Amino acid sequence: MTATTTIETGRAIATLINVFTVLPERQAELVAVLSRATEETMKDRPGFLSANIHASADGERVVNYAQWEGExxxxxxxxxxxxxxxxxxxxxxxxxFDPRLYAVESVHHI
Structure with missing residues (x-):
């Protein structure tokens, strides 16, 4: 079974959304650093649930969407x-960069 990120209301988890501003020529390097950090350190920390690294199409942002069991x-x-x-x-x-913890308030599906 493959683990996936579950986004739903009513879960008592801490959601980190960290938006990085980056020069386009450094975006891939930042994505690699965040991915390596997740594999080497974060995923083994108590309470870690998931992390998803997003790269903007314009090359100017990287977003880390991570879930933890609690703050x-x-x-x-x-x-x-x-x-x-x-x-x-x-x-x-x-x-x-702008890291903040969030709670899921609304989810919509087709």
Whole structure:
């Protein structure tokens, strides 16, 4: 069975949406850093559920959509030195970033 990201209302999870602004020539490198960070560190942290890395068609944004079992798990990850190394590397590639935790309020399907 393949695990997938489930987006639904009423789940008591913390959803991180981090929007990175990046120069188009650095977008692929930032995507690679975030993907490597997820594989090497984030996915093994307690409370990690999923991460999805999105690259904008214009090359100027990268979005990390990640789910954690709760805010406390997300905050514990932020304090982890190995996670901090990856976050510092990603931040150095970006022109800016805006990480925020969200709750799913509405989902619509065809």
């Amino acid at each position: 406390e798990h997300f905050l514990a990850m932020l304090a982890d030195p190995s996670a901090q190394e990856h976050m510092t590397e990603a931040a150095a590639l970006a022109e800016g």
